[in-house]
Amino acid sequence: xxxKPRRTTARRTGRRAARxxxxxIRPVPSAVPPAVNHPEPYVSVIIPxxxxxxxIEAVIAGARxxxxxxxxxxxxxxxxxxxxxxxxxxxxxxIWYEQPLGHDAGRSVGAAAAKGEVLLFTDGDLVIPAAKxxxxxxxxxxxxxxxxxxxxxxxxxRLPHPVVLSKHVLNLLLGRPDLKGCSLTAVPHxxxxxxxxxxxxxxxxxxxxxxxxxVLNGLAVTAVHHVPVGRMNAVxxxxxxxDPLQEIILRDHxxxxxxVLEHRGGRAGFGDxxxxxxxVR
Numbered sequence: 411x412x413x414k415p416r417r418t419t420a421r422r423t424g425r426r427a428a429r430x431x432x433x434x435i436r437p438v439p440s441a442v443p444p445a446v447n448h449p450e451p452y453v454s455v456i457i458p459x460x461x462x463x464x465x466i467e468a469v470i471a472g473a474r475x476x477x478x479x480x481x482x483x484x485x486x487x488x489x490x491x492x493x494x495x496x497x498x499x500x501x502x503x504x505i506w507y508e509q510p511l512g513h514d515a516g517r518s519v520g521a522a523a524a525k526g527e528v529l530l531f532t533d534g535d536l537v538i539p540a541a542k543x544x545x546x547x548x549x550x551x552x553x554x555x556x557x558x559x560x561x562x563x564x565x566x567x568r569l570p571h572p573v574v575l576s577k578h579v580l581n582l583l584l585g586r587p588d589l590k591g592c593s594l595t596a597v598p599h600x601x602x603x604x605x606x607x608x609x610x611x612x613x614x615x616x617x618x619x620x621x622x623x624x625v626l627n628g629l630a631v632t633a634v635h636h637v638p639v640g641r642m643n644a645v646x647x648x649x650x651x652x653d654p655l656q657e658i659i660l661r662d663h664x665x666x667x668x669x670v671l672e673h674r675g676g677r678a679g680f681g682d683x684x685x686x687x688x689x690v691r
Contacts, residue, residue: 445501451481454526458516459534463491468537470500475540485516521611532598545635546600555605555629560636562591576663584625592633594621618666
């Protein structure tokens, strides 16, 4: 019996025998934040939402990545779609109202329910990755009481928007021209537990007033990170030519200016400069 190895087809033809295919190396998945609220949250993410079923899941996913100890609170108000159902499926605490609460009222409701040391505010229609939200949390963790979006709005147009102008004027009255048009009006922003205790949750539904009160009370207010929400916000057509939301925001800024004058006097603490009032008759 011959002991020679049997020639295979591959050896006869000079080709190498086919090797078994190697299994592709699968990348190790990165840690994914659990889709559940932490029982002892350090960060509370507050998200008012109205008919945002197209974006709410992505918004919550971004929010969950800001801290390992995070709770997400979604204030669903006046919605006729699946916003509440989808938010619950993502592990968020959902506070539901059948009727609309009104502009920014959801912030007050969410803040009153929040348990974290840092309260981060965003909106149900703004899909923002965790990397762009974390600077606000980091700033408050480092000592800031109000960590604002470093967004002043479009200011280079010949006729700036009235809301943009009102933000700049309010910061000038407050003696904070460094803030330009930054304010609590724009999300995302974060506040400390200390700021919540000083301002109260109710005042957060009127952001210009809360912003002014924070500065007047000596809280640490700073603009920390730029998120261009002007380009991200969907344009919503108005039923008529007027913009009732604009009127609400302008009225809140007027009330905030009145608050500054009440605390600092008729000239908001500014001197007369070179004026000689005794010459006026």
